[in-house]
Amino acid sequence: MATNEMMTGNLAAAWGARLAEVDYVPAFPITPQTEIVEALAGWCDNGDLAARFVTLDSEHSMMTAAGAAAATGARVFTATSSQGLLYAFEVLYTIAGWRVPLVLVNVSRALASPITLEPDHNDVLAARDSGFLQIHVETCQEVLDSILMAYRIAEDPRVCLPAMVNLDGFYLSFTREPVMRPDPEQVRAFLPPYRPPHLGLKASAPQALGVAVLGGAAYSYFRHQMHLASVNALAVHQEVAADFARLFGRRYDLIEDYRLEGAEDVLVMSNAFASKGKAAVDAARARGRRVGLLRLRVIRPWPAEAIVAALKGRRAVAVLDQNLAPGLGGILFQEVAASLSHAPTRPRALCSYIGGLGGKNISDAEFESIFAQTAEAGVRGQGIGPVLLYTEEERREMEQLLATAGTTNKELSAFSSQQSAGGPKLKADN
Amino acid sequence: MSLDYVKFSPGFEKFMPKEYKDMVEHGPFGKKTTVSQMGSFKEILEEHPMCAGCAMTLFIRLAMISFPNPEDTITVGTAGCGRLAISQAAIPFVYGNYGDQNGVASGLSRGLRLRFGDKPKDVVVMAGDGGTADIGFAQTLHSWIRKEKFTTIMLDNEVYGNTGGQESGMTSRGAVLKMAPLGKKFEKMDMVGMAKVAGCVYVATVVPNNPRRVESVIKKAVLIAREVGPTYIQAYTSCNIEYAIPTDKVMEDAKNVEDDRYKFSEYISDEAKQYLAERYGYKEFLPKPAAAVTQA
Numbered sequence: 200m201a202t203n204e205m206m207t208g209n210l211a212a213a214w215g216a217r218l219a220e221v222d223y224v225p226a227f228p229i230t231p232q233t234e235i236v237e238a239l240a241g242w243c244d245n246g247d248l249a250a251r252f253v254t255l256d257s258e259h260s261m262m263t264a265a266g267a268a269a270a271t272g273a274r275v276f277t278a279t280s281s282q283g284l285l286y287a288f289e290v291l292y293t294i295a296g297w298r299v300p301l302v303l304v305n306v307s308r309a310l311a312s313p314i315t316l317e318p319d320h321n322d323v324l325a326a327r328d329s330g331f332l333q334i335h336v337e338t339c340q341e342v343l344d345s346i347l348m349a350y351r352i353a354e355d356p357r358v359c360l361p362a363m364v365n366l367d368g369f370y371l372s373f374t375r376e377p378v379m380r381p382d383p384e385q386v387r388a389f390l391p392p393y394r395p396p397h398l399g400l401k402a403s404a405p406q407a408l409g410v411a412v413l414g415g416a417a418y419s420y421f422r423h424q425m426h427l428a429s430v431n432a433l434a435v436h437q438e439v440a441a442d443f444a445r446l447f448g449r450r451y452d453l454i455e456d457y458r459l460e461g462a463e464d465v466l467v468m469s470n471a472f473a474s475k476g477k478a479a480v481d482a483a484r485a486r487g488r489r490v491g492l493l494r495l496r497v498i499r500p501w502p503a504e505a506i507v508a509a510l511k512g513r514r515a516v517a518v519l520d521q522n523l524a525p526g527l528g529g530i531l532f533q534e535v536a537a538s539l540s541h542a543p544t545r546p547r548a549l550c551s552y553i554g555g556l557g558g559k560n561i562s563d564a565e566f567e568s569i570f571a572q573t574a575e576a577g578v579r580g581q582g583i584g585p586v587l588l589y590t591e592e593e594r595r596e597m598e599q600l601l602a603t604a605g606t607t608n609k610e611l612s613a614f615s616s617q618q619s620a621g622g623p624k625l626k627a628d629n
Numbered sequence: 630m631s632l633d634y635v636k637f638s639p640g641f642e643k644f645m646p647k648e649y650k651d652m653v654e655h656g657p658f659g660k661k662t663t664v665s666q667m668g669s670f671k672e673i674l675e676e677h678p679m680c681a682g683c684a685m686t687l688f689i690r691l692a693m694i695s696f697p698n699p700e701d702t703i704t705v706g707t708a709g710c711g712r713l714a715i716s717q718a719a720i721p722f723v724y725g726n727y728g729d730q731n732g733v734a735s736g737l738s739r740g741l742r743l744r745f746g747d748k749p750k751d752v753v754v755m756a757g758d759g760g761t762a763d764i765g766f767a768q769t770l771h772s773w774i775r776k777e778k779f780t781t782i783m784l785d786n787e788v789y790g791n792t793g794g795q796e797s798g799m800t801s802r803g804a805v806l807k808m809a810p811l812g813k814k815f816e817k818m819d820m821v822g823m824a825k826v827a828g829c830v831y832v833a834t835v836v837p838n839n840p841r842r843v844e845s846v847i848k849k850a851v852l853i854a855r856e857v858g859p860t861y862i863q864a865y866t867s868c869n870i871e872y873a874i875p876t877d878k879v880m881e882d883a884k885n886v887e888d889d890r891y892k893f894s895e896y897i898s899d900e901a902k903q904y905l906a907e908r909y910g911y912k913e914f915l916p917k918p919a920a921a922v923t924q925a
Contacts, residue, residue, distance in 0.1 A: 226808060227764070228792040229727075237795065237807045244810040254796055254808050257728060257764035282708075282727055286764075311726070605638030 201385070201447075206378045208371035211339040212304045212364070213238035214378075215346025216276040217248050218386045219302070223275050224252045225264040229283040230316050231368035232306040236278055250276075262287035265301055266294025269361070270408055272398035274350065275301040280368060281308035281322045288326070294361055295330025295425065297408045299398070300353035301361045302346055303331070307470065308368040309557040317558025318367040320470065320522040324498075324530050330425050332362040332432050333499040335469045337455075339376040342366050344449060347381075347390055351439045354393050357431040367471040369558060374471075381447055389446050429500045436497060453502035455494035456509060458484065462491030463514040464573045465546075466566075467535055469495040472521055472555050479566030490570055495531060503538040510539060515548040515577030517569055520585075521555040528585030529553050548576035551584030561588060635719055648676055652719050658700040664691055664840040673699055674718040679710060682876030684883060685784050685866035688837040689714050689755065692782065692864075695847035696720075702751040702851075703741070705734045707765065709757035710791045710868075711784045728765030730756045731772035731781060738779045749855045752779035758799035759789050762818050766798075773827035773859045780850045780860045781829075783820065786868040794871035801890075806871065821894065824861040830898040831860035836887040838880045846895070852909055853901045865891045 206214065212235045216224065224243065226236035236252075243252035255261040258279050269275045279287060284305055294301075307318040310325075320335075327333065332352060334345045342364065349362040366372060400406060412418045436453060444450040457477050459465060468476040473494045480492045493509050510516050516539070520529025527533065532551040539545045550573050554561045565588050576583050598611055606614075635652055637645060648671075655671040662670050667690075674693050679686040689711060696702045702720055706712035708727040716722045725733040734754045741750040761769050761783045769781065788806055789795040795808035799820070803812040824832045831853045833846045843864075850860035867874055867882055874882045887893065897905075897914075905911035 228789045228795040228808065230792050233792045233795065233807075237793075240808040241810045252808075256766060256798065286727065312724075314724070603638070603641060603644070605641070
């Protein structure tokens with residue numbers, strides 16, 4: 200029977216794996232993910248979950264073991280964060296190339312250096328070209344549901360790729376929300392046990408994983424197959440989403456439309472901070488601004504058609520990236536802009552904002568500035584950015600720290616002018 | 630480097646916190662401080678964010694007092710509780726990524742020798758059991774096999790403390806922790822044995838409740854690493870939080886664990902003994918006078 204209870208994003212992730220009745224959980228601790236594997240360790244030891252739980256010596260070993268177990272046809276779950284994902288990086292590409300389905304939960308945390316524990320998406324987006332599917336979630340309920348959906352999509356014979364479900368560290372991982380925990384029998388109907396005939400390394404059907412293919416022709420073929428399989432996941436996702444909605448009453452699409460109807464300008468966001476964006480949209484709507492929010496949910500494969508359909512004909516679009524590619528700007532802005540470049544009625548202006556780096560808050564005033572600047576850009580017909588969201592107060596605090604560390608006035612004024620070099624300086628009072 | 634780096638930014642003398650003023654005025658740099666003088670000078674590590682009663686912090690403080698030349702020492706750390714304290718000490722500190730500390734130290738040590746060959750600069754790795762024996766195992770072992778000349782100190786709290794108490798390779802068999810709710814299934818790793826096999830010329834195990842012994846061990850390890858070869862110290866630095874040791878029983882626990890399964894041990898190669906005797910006047914390692922030749 201389905202039950203409604205309060206759980207953190209991490210516990211919801213563990214429940215996702217438990218309800219998927221996974222066979223094997225290779226694990227290694229890293230903040231803010233650790234609670235997920237701790238919960239699974241407890242359930243494996245007390246018999247609530249009939250899976251083999253093993254603590255590995257690093258994320259590199261952990262991901263390798265996960266991929267290898269998936270290649271035997273076992274249903275595999277693991278989780279990591281940030282530096283752990285990067286430590287496992289070469290393995291991500293390798294096991295995606297093995298075409299083995301498993302689910303990896305990444306709890307986003309900004310990358311070193313300097314070191315922090317709080318979230319942004321440079322970790323998960325660094326893996327965007329690895330071949331893993333990526334689902335980015337906003338709520339604890341969506342964490343649990345997306346893991347179940349991710350297994351269905353990853354294991355579909357048209358896809359056969361590993362999948363990553365991404366949730367924000369702290370803002371979601373440690374935040375308790377009401378979560379409807381589905382009935383295990385119903386989950387079994389949605390996600391039957393996985394016993395794939397093509398995996399299992401049987402002597403009767405010899406198979407090699409990761410063979411050398413020199414010359415390029417075979418290599419290109421296999422890599423292009425991965426691309427096609429990933430693209431297949433768009434249609435498979437929609438089928439799975441329909442099944443999921445029928446059984447559980449909750450519908451998830453490739454993207455989420457929030458008050459887009461009648462919106463002149465649209466703010467594009469992803470993950471947990473989209474909740475802040477939605478509140479800002481409500482506030483702006485109440486003040487008479489015709490704005491809406493598009494939440495990017497499935498980021499690999501990239502749902503270009505759905506994005507174009509949602510954004511074409513708008514006056515202006517602002518993409519708020521919670522990541523920074525040094526020397527380029529926001530990663531998702533580039534992808535949205537590329538998708539819109541051939542749209543017949545593309546927006547008059549595209550604006551790029553960078554915010555929430557290292558979990559930095561985005562205030563109501565900053566959202567209001569984004570809406571105002573985006574509206575102006577739309578009227579002008581010329582986009583702006585990348586603009587770093589950084590309030591006057593934050594800048595003053597940083598200048599005080601620099602002065603204490605012995606930074607000269609000349610150097611400080613260079614810091615201030617750098618702030619505005621990337622685009623018009625954002626002024627927000629709070 | 631020089632003593633010059635611990636100084637006030639001009640104009641900030643009167644605004645700096647007392648701790649910083651004390652470091653400038655009463656720090657250990659350029660003096661020969663010992664653990665028995667604790668309390669009479671400003672330690673390079675005093676303020677830290679560690680838990681009350683943390684044995685690891687005491688050990689780190691003792692180790693830092695024991696560095697033969699703190700002003701010419703670079704510490705290398707990795708993810709874990711220890712680095713939260715080590716990185717706040719008033720000497721240079723490097724953090725790369727989790728588990729790569731012996732790789733970082735290899736490059737540092739080689740680079741410093743290239744740049745300052747005439748003056749010793751000591752590289753000391755202080756990493757936890759997970760960083761040293763689990764995720765960093767290969768880099769640790771290979772730095773020893775390559776005979777890299779720096780000191781590796783394992784702050785062995787037998788648990789992943791910083792992430793909240795999960796089993797590590799150095800956890801004892803049977804210990805109940807958050808990723809081992811029914812108890813760890815495998816034995817504690819024998820890193821001391823591996824250090825000897827891999828070529829460390831000085832290997833010691835120690836607990837923090839004997840400050841003079843900690844001092845002696847650290848000094849020898851750092852001095853020997855200057856010219857002879859890799860040195861390894863494995864220190865039992867209990868996690869009183871995850872092992873639920875009452876704050877006032879932390880030293881008692883260290884004593885009990887020392888008696889039970891973490892006995893003081895010290896291995897010194899003959900070459901290292903000779904080096905300590907000749908270069909630093911360690912009398913106990915001077916060659917024994919030849920026995921009187923007895924007439925046949």
